[in-house]
Amino acid sequence: MNIHAEDPIIEVHDLTVSYSQKPVLWGIDLSLPKGSLVGIVGPNGAGKSTLIKAIMDLVPLSSGYVKLFDTQLDNVREKISYVPQRESVDWDFPASVYDVVMMGRYGKLGLFKRPRQADREVVQESMRLVGMEAFKNRQISQLSGGQQQRVFLARALAQQAEVYFMDEPFAGVDAATEKAIVELLRRMSKEGKTVVVVHHDLQSVAKYFDWLILLNMRLVASGPTVDVFKEELLQEAYGGKLTILSEVGDLLTKGRFPSREKTV
Amino acid sequence: MEDFLYFFSFQDPNIRYVVVGSVLLAISAAIVGCFTFLKKRALIGDAVAHSVLPGVCLAFVVSGTKNPIYLIIGAFITGWLSLRFIDMIVRYSKLKEDTAIGLTLSVFFGLGILILTAIQHSGNANQSGLDQFLFGKAASLVGQDLIVFGSVSIILLLVVGLLFKELTLLAFDEQFGKAIGMPVKGLELVLTTLTVLAVVTGIQAVGVVLMAAMLITPAAAARFWTDKLTTMVFLAALFGAISGVSGAYISFVAPAMPTGPWIVLVISFIAMSSFFIAPRKGILYKQFQQRKYQKQILEENILKAFFHLGEADEQYYGHRKISDLISQRRFVMGRLKGGLQKLVRSGFLKQDREGWVLTEEGKNKGQRIVKLHRLWELYLTEYLRIAPDHVHDEAETIEHIITPEIEARLEKKLNYPSVDPHNETIPYR
Known part of the structure; x- marks a missing residue:
């Protein structure tokens, strides 16, 4: 099932991504409506993180294209925010909470420029929104997992974007943080921001998101949660990998074939 | 004691030059080193340092002089090549980075020693003193050499100052930098170039063999004392400067001594002490x-x-x-x-x-x-x-x-x- 949004804000067309020749995402086609709170769900190794990395142009595409605001990413980067997985950085880095949140302003500041009063105020407000203002000067290695996630979120908020991609923001956070983050995401979505979240807890999916993407190396379903959160679709996404698909993937790696022939 | 007072009164203009030169190079290496250290690419500095030797020697062979400008260009080229080499090995083979670094370092350095030995036996009268590039001699950092190496150091400091926030983000969270549209590839290139240049500035005073220590040790020592990046960079520069001055002093009182090992001993002593006495860590x-x-x-x-x-x-x-x-x-x-x-x-x-x-x-x-x-x-x-x-x-x-x-x-x-x-x-x- 693939329900397309009218007037989509994000459009993914025939997207294939491979890691050293082996496709991890096959021919993804989908579109998402503005202001929706989208969950990307699927088993381990389904390519959830890869999908948002591909949309953010952080991994090379084997085929297909992505459109945001009906144009290329490079034209609208200021309106897009990305929250990487918490484990993707070394939290022993010599920086304070404030320093990390300020990094969210670097895109708007541009090269060589120093943060201005306006940037400092946005940073302050972003820290307040995630309840981290009391930890402003705390060294980031002294934070708990939940607090680190809040810092990453505050950094994203400081970007003042329209579309947010978040990679597993609920991984390894305490219950209080999860609740706070969900409330924040709902508020953002109400304000017309589009939020796309990689998530892996099926329990809370129906409660949190109004749009769902079911993924298992290929698109199983994309559409409003009420239509997609169905037994048979979940079965299809979680019912084991398609063994033929992964075997063909292995062959591609062995023979170092491209996953698509180059069209001349 | 007399030597000590004479040296640190800075009456002798030569001493002033040597001190200024050593301090500048130590500071610039320490500051650039902070970022390579935080980016966990400490070994890269070592590889570059060793790989500039063939460049220096070839530049001498081609130009026939010890003019620092030619030497810098030569050093820069092979330093750069070695980094490309490492990247290529990692990308196109199954070898991991540590192996690639080890391979590149020894091949380039071996080549350098080979050419150096050939030059020394060629009977070229100009060649005397070329072996200083191995272990350094701060006392020879005067005149034109000082101007050239000093200017490179100052350029390094300026670039790091201008790109401070970008380099910080690059070291902390490269993916995020890419996502907000920072020219990450370009910045990597800048950091690599800075690393090579930092090594190059030190070839005369510290020598290629030990220059890597000037990049990494001050940063490692400074990290023990603070959790704030600006303080860390400042401390690393300070530690670097202290070791630079001591090296220059030793070069002055014991001209037969190579300077590099002494500088490295001093900075290592600072690092070891930090390791023991720093608060909290x-x-x-x-x-x-x-x-x-x-x-x-x-x-x-x-x-x-x-x-x-x-x-x-x-x-x-x-x-x-x-x-x-x-x-x-x-x-x-x-x-x-x-x-x-x-x-x-x-x-x-x-x-x-x-x-x-x-x-x-x-x-x-x-x-x-x-x-x-x-x-x-x-x-x-x-x-x-x-x-x-x-x-x-x-x-x-x-x-x-x-x-x-x-x-x-x-x-x-x-x-x-x-x-x-x-x-x-x-x-x-």
């Missing part, structure tokens, strides 16, 4: 902390023993002798006596001819530890489903670290129980 500090906790645990255990004795005969303020305490718990005699005296001094115990007695504060403290011990035992049996005969040893440790906040939550969660799993009363105040 230093080994001595950690030892000290541990000692403190051990004392605290001993004292709490003594008060606990008093409380247990009190529970047994319902005389909480009864007089106790050392033998009574030992019967309660196996204390080491010397430590027990020390602990008792400390507790008297801090007002938790009183001592008279008949022995030791708890004060009210002491009783409360002992009682709290006993309470925490039993609460924790109960928590383990109820929530972790651990058998009651397995919970005692664990509670022995945990009773000393539970904070008042956790204590309150524990009481609430267990709903203020009256007895522990062994049916002993939990003493509330």
